[in-house]
Amino acid sequence: GAVVSQHPSRVICKSGTSVKIECRSLDFQATTMFWYRQFPKQSLMLMATSNEGSKATYEQGVEKDKFLINHASLTLSTLTVTSAHPEDSSFYICSAREGTGANTEAFFGQGTRLTVV
C-alpha cells in the first residue's frame, strides 16, 4: 500500500509553546488528509479534514484556532498545536487519501506522541 510518513514520532514541549506535526504522502498525491487524536485506551477521534489548497473542516468541539491545519501541497499537511497545555498531550495520527472515489483507501501515518509538560 501507499506510504504516509508522519514526523516527529515523539515530541515533548513546554506548556505555552507551539508544536508542528508533519504528514507526508510519499508515493501518491493526497487529495484529502485527515487528522485524528487518540487518548490512552480510547479509539481515534477525527479532528479535522483538509483538502489541498482550502481551509480545513473541523469536527464539532475541536478548536480551529488551537489546532491549525495547513494543507499547502498535495503531499504535505501540517498540524500545529498552538499554546499547548498538558491536556493536549495525546497521540495524533494523520491519514491521506488519493482521489475522492468511493473505493479509494485512506492510508495512515505512524502517529506522533505529544507530551506537554
Next chain:
Amino acid sequence: KQEVTQIPAALSVPEGENLVLNCSFTDSAIYNLQWFRQDPGKGLTSLLLIQSSQREQTSGRLNASLDKSSGRSTLYIAASQPGDSATYLCAVRPKTSYDKVIFGPGTSLSVIP
C-alpha cells in the same frame, strides 16, 4: 449519525486458539469497512479492507466478513499467536460523510503463550 461498536472490549486467549472479534455499525450505508491493528504506542496497520459489495476478505490467518444489511463484521483469527497481541480496530466509511472514516473503540487482544 454512524456509530461503531466492538465486542468484546478485551480478550485473552491461549496460544493456538481460533478467535472472533465483532464489529457493529448503525448505518448500513457504507462504502467499505476496514480492520486495523494497533500495537501499543504505535500507529495503525491496515489488515483487511472490505468494499460494500463484498462479503469477505482473507489474508493469511485472517478472515473478515461483512454483513451490511445487519450492520456487522467479524474478524476471524486462526491459530492465534503471541505476536497477534494488539488492539484491533474496525472502521467504516459512511456514504453520508463521504470522506470520513469512523472508528470503533477497539478490542484489546492478548494471546498467552
